[in-house]
Amino acid sequence: MSLTASASGNRMQLWSKELYKDIIDGMYFTQNGLMGKGDNNIVQLFDDLKKSPGDRITIPLTAKLSGSGVTGDAELEGNEESITAYSESILIDQIRNAVRLTGKLDEQKNSYDMYKDAKDKLSIWAQEFLERQIFMKLGGVSALTLTDTTGAVYSANATWSNTADAIPTATEAGNTGIDYTYRYLNADASAGLDGIAATDILTPALISKAKIIAKLASPAIRPLRVNGKNYYVMFIHPKQAWDLRNASSSTWNSAQRDAQVRGDSNPLFTGALGIWDGVILFDHEYVPQLTGDGSAVVFSTGNTTYTPNGVVVYRSILCGRQAVAAALTTDSFKMVEETFDYGNKKACATGIIGGIQKTMFNSKNYGVVTVDTSATA
Numbered sequence: 001m002s003l004t005a006s007a008s009g010n011r012m013q014l015w016s017k018e019l020y021k022d023i024i025d026g027m028y029f030t031q032n033g034l035m036g037k038g039d040n041n042i043v044q045l046f047d048d049l050k051k052s053p054g055d056r057i058t059i060p061l062t063a064k065l066s067g068s069g070v071t072g073d074a075e076l077e078g079n080e081e082s083i084t085a086y087s088e089s090i091l092i093d094q095i096r097n098a099v100r101l102t103g104k105l106d107e108q109k110n111s112y113d114m115y116k117d118a119k120d121k122l123s124i125w126a127q128e129f130l131e132r133q134i135f136m137k138l139g140g141v142s143a144l145t146l147t148d149t150t151g152a153v154y155s156a157n158a159t160w161s162n163t164a165d166a167i168p169t170a171t172e173a174g175n176t177g178i179d180y181t182y183r184y185l186n187a188d189a190s191a192g193l194d195g196i197a198a199t200d201i202l203t204p205a206l207i208s209k210a211k212i213i214a215k216l217a218s219p220a221i222r223p224l225r226v227n228g229k230n231y232y233v234m235f236i237h238p239k240q241a242w243d244l245r246n247a248s249s250s251t252w253n254s255a256q257r258d259a260q261v262r263g264d265s266n267p268l269f270t271g272a273l274g275i276w277d278g279v280i281l282f283d284h285e286y287v288p289q290l291t292g293d294g295s296a297v298v299f300s301t302g303n304t305t306y307t308p309n310g311v312v313v314y315r316s317i318l319c320g321r322q323a324v325a326a327a328l329t330t331d332s333f334k335m336v337e338e339t340f341d342y343g344n345k346k347a348c349a350t351g352i353i354g355g356i357q358k359t360m361f362n363s364k365n366y367g368v369v370t371v372d373t374s375a376t377a
């Protein structure tokens with residue numbers, strides 16, 4: 001009798017497809033309706049490099065028309081308006097990770113499927129890597145030694161694939177109040193990052209100011225169109241979310257009672273923290289932060305040093321359409337199996353070949369307003 005076994009190459013292709021779907025569908029931005037291929041997304045996904053080779057992908061960015069048009073029977077021919085356009089290039093890079101098991105005897109001793117668990121953990125690793133990259137790019141983070149609230153370094157790969165454009169030093173230093181050019185807002189506009197005190201927390205008023213910057217900047221940051229209405233999206237740190245719920249509780253809570261979106265099935269609403277003044281808020285632990293103790297630190301290399309004063313600074317991010325672009329190639333999330341020691345030891349690996357970049361329009365943030373505040377300890 002002749003038996004036919006499935007080809008190992010076909011099994012690997014199926015595995016890779018499942019992994020790709022698991023990673024993309026499981027990402028925070030996908031689950032909350034924030035990532036997709038169209039331009040009505042915070043994270044615009046490009047897969048052009050899945051079809052053809054190349055080391056970058058170029059994204060066209062355009063501003064809305066601003067001309068007055070013609071009235072009556074005035075001649076339109078010869079008075080047409082040109083569209084102002086720029087482009088953003090995303091360079092691609094590679095990152096990989098692998099898990100190698102001890103051996104068959106160790107696998108036998110354990111009550112769970114160690115190999116399946118290894119594949120699951122690689123999936124989670126790739127997913128979290130991409131999510132962290134998106135938040136760092138949005139926040140303009142390029143310093144490689146920034147730590148989170150646990151003391152762990154979170155920015156070691158900040159410059160992977162692309163280095164995000166920074167908030168200019170002069171803007172971070174304050175004195176200008178609201179910066180429409182570089183889309184920046186500071187809780188202490190007079191003194192900048194150095195002057196942020198423990199009481200300079202995120203408030204509903206600051207959210208409204210960030211929205212004003214988005215609407216009045218030139219070119220304006222385009223909001224998402226959701227159920228026939230315009231909304232911006234803002235990512236804040238969980239500690240900033242605590243301040244909204246508590247320090248601003250009466251204002252914030254009453255606004256949520258009146259929001260009338262609880263029955264909406266759109267993931268933008270179901271996964272959100274709440275809505276304020278047409279801004280949908282999400283809290284996430286990957287929102288960039290600067291520790292307020294230890295050696296002097298900066299969000300971006302080359303910018304003015306932030307002098308530690310015992311206060312942690314959190315960089316919340318208000319976004320419009322096409323705030324960040326993600327490019328993936330056909331070789332992303334492929335799984336590789338290896339055996340060692342005459343088949344006694346197994347290993348599996350995966351990687352990402354692609355790029356993440358914050359979109360810029362004529363050296364300006366195309367879809368982002370950053371807001372630096374403290375938070376209640």
